[in-house]
Every structure is written in C-alpha cells, then in structure tokens.
Amino acid sequence: MALLKIARMGHPVLLGRAEPVQEPGSPAIRQLIEDMIETMHDASGAGLAAPQVHVPLRLFVYHVPAQRSTGDDDPPREVDALINPVLTPIGDEMTTCTEGCLSIPGLRGAVPRPARIRYEGLDRNGQAVSGEASGFLAVVLQHEQDHLDGILYPMRMTDLSRLGYETEYARFGMGVGA
Numbered sequence: 001m002a003l004l005k006i007a008r009m010g011h012p013v014l015l016g017r018a019e020p021v022q023e024p025g026s027p028a029i030r031q032l033i034e035d036m037i038e039t040m041h042d043a044s045g046a047g048l049a050a051p052q053v054h055v056p057l058r059l060f061v062y063h064v065p066a067q068r069s070t071g072d073d074d075p076p077r078e079v080d081a082l083i084n085p086v087l088t089p090i091g092d093e094m095t096t097c098t099e100g101c102l103s104i105p106g107l108r109g110a111v112p113r114p115a116r117i118r119y120e121g122l123d124r125n126g127q128a129v130s131g132e133a134s135g136f137l138a139v140v141l142q143h144e145q146d147h148l149d150g151i152l153y154p155m156r157m158t159d160l161s162r163l164g165y166e167t168e169y170a171r172f173g174m175g176v177g178a
Contacts (some may be wrong), residue, residue: 001035001038003033003038003042004036005053005054006039006049006103008120009152011051011054011103013054013056014147014150015150016051016056018049018051018057018060018084018116018148018150019056020155021059021122022060024122026058027127029059030124031055032050032055033059033061033081036050036053036060036061036081037079037165037174040061040063040079040102041079041141043102045102046062046068046136047062047064047141047144048060048061048067048144049144049148050148051148052102052147054102058083058084059081059082059084060085060144062077062080062082063077063080064076064077064094064137066139068135070135070136072139073134074089074136076132078095079143080120080123080124081121081123082121082138082144083120083123083124083126085121085145085148086120087117088119089116089117090114090117092165093115094115095115095139096112096113097111097139098110098111098169099143100166101143103140103152104152106165107163108163108164108169109159109160109172110159110163110166111156112155112156113142114134114138114142115134115138115141117138117141117142118123118130118132118133119141143173
C-alpha cells in the first residue's frame, strides 16, 4: 500500500466530472481503494474521493467513526468504498453541517444538504449495495459524491460568513461535522 498525494483546492482535477469505473473488480481498482483507505486514515479523514488523489474516476472511500455517529439511525460504520455511486435525496428536509475537506486543509464551513438520502452503487468487492442514510453518513456520502462532480463544499455554502479556520471553529465552540 502507498500514501497518495491529495490534490488541494485550485487543482483542476477537483473541478472536473469523474468518469465511471469500467472494471470495478480489477486489481488496479482494488489497489487504488486500498491506497485511498490508507491515505484517508493517514490524513484523519472520514472520506476520500478518487479525484482528490488525482484519479478522475467515480469512486470514494468512507467510514463513520464512533465519535462521529449521531445515534441509532447513523451508527458507526467500518471503512468501505462506493463505486459508481448514485445518490438521491429522500424528502425535502434539509440539514446544515459544518464540513471540512482534505483538499481544503484548515478550513470548515456550514453546508446545507438533504437530511436523508438513498444511495446505490458497488462496494469495494464489486457487489451491488444500496440503502438509506441520514446523519453523519449522509453528509459524508454527499460530500464525497460532490467531488465526483467537480464540486467543493464552499460551492454549496449559502452563507460565506460561516466559512472559517478549524482553529477558530474549535476556539469559539462552533462545532465540527464532516
């Protein structure tokens, strides 16, 4: 396994639409997923999309650590991948979560998102998966899906006065999310 270089805001790879993964079970994709997981853990992230490591493919890795679980509807989850994901909002309810991003180190911002989503795609073994998500998991899945479409979380913010440095968010008790 290897640590991969994370693209930072301003790099063109983060602004393009990623291509579908054609061979989800190939050794190259399996290795990419393993390297992305190692990179995500090394950077203390909850998710990492392939474009963030300079690979414009529609896949991301994610997990929900116990300390970020929001309860029974959003339990902790082990690390997994979602390949060629499709996310669909469920209902009209919105939530705002303070998000950070490995491609925008040191900053956090309040991002409105659908509170519940349905997800479909393939897992890291190439098996079809689907389900519903709310809480932290819903935020992580939507954040990573945005990377596949060339969207960074500040582009979703409706109030840029709620964009700030992590240190200031922590100092003034503004909370953290994704």
